[in-house]
Amino acid sequence: MAKPNSPITEHLAYLLAQANREINRQLELRLSKEGVPVEQWRILKVLSDGDGHSMGELADAVLLNHPTLTKMIDRMVSDTLVYRVQDPNDRRKVLMFISDRGKVLCKKLNSLAVDQEEHILESYGDKSTSELKRLLESLIDSSN
Amino acid sequence: MAKPNSPITEHLAYLLAQANREINRQLELRLSKEGVPVEQWRILKVLSDGDGHSMGELADAVLLNHPTLTKMIDRMVSDTLVYRVQDPNDRRKVLMFISDRGKVLCKKLNSLAVDQEEHILESYGDKSTSELKRLLESLIDSSN
DNA sequence: CTTCAATTGTTGAATATTCAATATTTTCAA
């Protein structure tokens, strides 16, 4: 009598993919009001500390690999949301900065994103949300 | 005095994306031993109940949209891992089945995936893992 | 019945992503 294999829906990798897909879909929907993909919002948000960030740093922070980021930044430069400056201390590097136009857009996007977080808090609960965040952070930690 | 906006790393959407990326990367690495992408493993696993599944059903189950699934199934049919049968009860539908070769491959992939789950259990802990799964399931539920 | 809308799956063109190769600059050892 063979033990049946666990269905795909019980695997952690699958649950993560499913939850990520759903939450991302919802966020995408909100941000589409401003015609901006989620990744661009992440980029703007990281850059909105005003410091210059190298492409490598950015790629890590926004979960994109380098060539994809380069091409997305090209578009954002065309849209004058961000700009490149060569790092004076290490001329291999390029430092990315957010423009004034980028800052304005980022604020609008932030409030759309906050809307979503609030919506999650309502339907999912305060306690579950913070507990889930805690567990995710610790999973990410333990994977390095 | 303006309140600083919460950094991207505190958003649930971001934490999910990050955790998903990392766990998926690890799984991908294991499955690459058999040269199979994660999505194909999911497809094989869903089909391994032996029943016929329509493309629509499958697309939902494996988190791919229809055209992407069609093209991936095309490849898997070429590799004789799965095959198509027209649904006799509704001739718009196509029923997908796993082949014997597919079953053999699926078993190997399952054990690679189980390896990973065990690795996670070790470094992350039994309790955290099951609690995280529970919370993810409930988040997915509350999003429908 | 007949026709029109809805469902299901595929296709082709447009778009996006990835891999490997490249160019540039820096680091560091000899």
Next chain:
DNA sequence: TTGAAAATATTGAATATTCAACAATTGAAG
């Protein structure tokens, strides 16, 4: 100081994904 190796970012070709249009079948209202 020089030359080789490492780090950083970009490019172009190959690959994959997505969007919109299509074809086929079914459902359902008149």
